[in-house]
Amino acid sequence: MAVLLSSLRLFTPAQIAIYRRIPRLCSSVQRSYTSDTSSSSADRSSSVLERYKDAQKYFRRRLEATYHRFSNTADHTVIHGHHHVYVIENDGIYRFNNQQSEQVLDLGEVTGGEEETGFQNEERLHWSLQRVRLSPKEKHLAATLKCSRSEKLRCVVVRLEEKHLLPLGSRHIRLTLDKVFTFEWASDDVLFYTALEDLRSSAVFRLELTSGGSRITCVYEETSPDVFVEVSLSRDRQILTISCNSRTSSEVLISRLSTPRVEPAVVQPRQQGLLYHVEHWKGQLIILANTGPGQEYQVVTAPLSGTSLPSWVSLFSPDPGTVIRDMDVVGDHCVLVARTPLSQLVLIVVPLTDGKEAYTVQLPSWACAIEIQKPGLADQQETLEFLISSPARPPAAYRLHPDGGLLLSGGGDGSSSRSPAEFFTTRLEACSPDGTLVPITLLHAEPVEGLSQAPLLVSVYGAYGRDLNMDFSPEARLLLEQGWALAYCHVRGGGERGLSWHRQARVEGKQKGVEDLRSCLLHLFSAGVSAPSLTALSACSAGAVPVGALCNRQPGLLQSVALQAPFLDVLGTMEDRSLPLTLEDADEWGDPEKSPEHRSIIASYCPLQNITPQRYPSMLLTAYSGDARVPLAGVLKYTQLLKKAVHTHTSTNPECEPAPSIVLNIQPGANHHGPEDFEQLLEEEALKLAFLYTELGLDLPRPSRKRRRSLNTNRRSS
Secondary structure, X not given: OOOOXXXXXXXXXXHHXXXXXXXXXXXXXXXXXXXXXXHHHHHHHHHHHHHHHHHHHHHHHHHHHXXXXXXXXXXXXXXXXXXXXXXXXXXXXXXXXXXXXEEEEEHHHHOOOHHHOXXXXXXXXXXXXXXXXXXXXXXXXXXXXXXOOOOOEEEEEEEOXXXXXXXOXXXXXXXXXXXXXXXXXXXXXXXXXXXXXXXXXXXXXXXXXXXXXXXXXXXXXXXOOOOEEEEXXXXXXXXXXXXXXXXXXXXXXXXXXXXXXXXXXXXXXOOOOOOEEEEEEOOEEEEEEOOOHHHOOEEEEEEOOOOXXXXXXXXXXXXXXXXXXXXXXXXXXXXXEEEOXXXXXXXXXXXXXXXXXXXXXXXXXXXXXXXXXXXXXXXXXXXXXXXXXXXXXXXXXXXXXXOOOEEEEOOOOOOOOOOHHHOEEEEEEEEOOOOOEEEEEEEEOOOHHHOOOOOEEEXXXXXXXXXXXXXXXXXXXXXXXXXXXXXEEOOEOEOXXXXXXXXXXXXXXXXXXXXXXXXHHHHHHXXXXXXXXXXXXXEEHHHHHHHHHHHHHOHHHOOEEEEEOOOOOHHHHHOOOOOOOHHHHHHHHOOOOOOHHHHHHHHHHOOHHHOOOOOOOEEEEEEEOOOOOOOHHHHHHHHHHHHHHHHHHHHHOOOOOOOOOEEEEEEOOOOOOOOOOHHHHHHHHHHHHHHHHHHOOOOOOOOOHHHHHHHHHHHHHO
């Protein structure tokens, strides 16, 4: 499946979904803690957090119960080989055949060396499986693992050809490689992979397994510092692709698996502004390229005999307003994941023999996120299997048969208690000052006209051309069940309305994302949804930029803010060229070192640069001590300046209401995407809910009468 977005400050959405997958609920855990850079500041943080302690304990219990309600939700933990079915569990990988099971990989054997990390014994590291690939004839299995408190990656190659693997021993592990990011089998004994170094993947290696050991050679090395390299297989397993993507250009190299030792050939040399991604079908390349109207994505074809741009022939362009977000080739069809102008997901099926016969497959109106399943060795290539979800609905399995346009549901979604059908999904549009209509997805349990007194949690991102994450969230589900309204603002800078949506809010246009967010809030209030005193904003990473900028400009629009791994010091970060992503991020934020104009623009909206004494919303800032993507120093400096501004305002305005709470919660490790381990996840999310309820002045939710009667009955029967 083509990935439309290059490596950004965050991993791809599919990888994030893997990191936050529910089956890790039973994983080994370590205690989380709150710390700061000095003992005195740590003491102050602890005393502030005491205010939320009781509510945090309450929400921890509620969250744990909510998570376990959905612990049986289906995901991609089953892989079908030619001879066995492989199941991914928390402690390793098992395979099944004729009702017999055996373990093929034990994580305990390959995750040693924790003593080198510097963490205490009681804070044991947790490793999670990321990707698993079977070799073509099921001779080997390769799997990558990620460490919970660092960016450390490890790849393990396991021998599968023995008839019986138990008792499991290290003799079955042929090789262990560090820093492996993406990888694919070209044959049973040849593995291509990329390595991650300082958050950058710039080289492709070829691992050849021989009877006497192994041999590794470098087959490609990228010299440009802003280009990220990945390897992938075409869906028909005929072509290996090496994708070299920057934020503004692409270059793809292909290698036929029938001749894996031949040097990869360039499809189209990179040129500024040209983005493209490649699939294969019956000796032709199916290319998704931004050569359509308005430099948006369209589908083109090219013969393998001549793949450069002049040979590209247009096959399909979507209607105006509908944008392509991803592409797959299934049988004789190209299946596109697309978004409508209101940011609703649809599938577009394009017959590869005649693009004019394309048709649209409507997905359920509640669908907000989609994850395509990579087929196993024995899976049918003529069907597309995928999961759709929303923040309120756990992933539900669907299967598309492109030949007949048949969309089949795979069954239940693992929900219990309140039916997901009782939650509304309303799609709105807010008008920004320049006349641009900005999509809003509103989730709620009551009709819109009954939401005037409902607490409102607003989520936003708006950077790097990424869609706002709207995967299933047990935390969101819990809030909806307690009567909250949840608004997801698809502001410019994201990708919900195509490549132009991103281009409009890059570098010089970054202010537009802030204006869009403000317009979304005003539109919600004018539509009768909640009020500023009951409104909270939530964001992570680069999503903190529009939130922080809005708090500086118009803090009265909201009551509280919860930020995770927040990017708040844009100017300071972009001026520091020693940081791993600064050069790559220049296309997104600008280059203040080379351009005084860029420096002035960044300084005009940078959250840290524009703090001023005024009445700010209460803020919960969760940061990670080893986060290489968002340096902790910037979060610390922002917090210090914000507390100083709040103190100045309250001391000079003694008649004003009590000062807002500014809470800095520093966690150990490099968990930029959030905790890997369940206990730490529960602690962080419970603190967030305790903070929101306290700062919005809400009473803690209580079980309904029906549920209380059930609980009392259970107690009597026990």
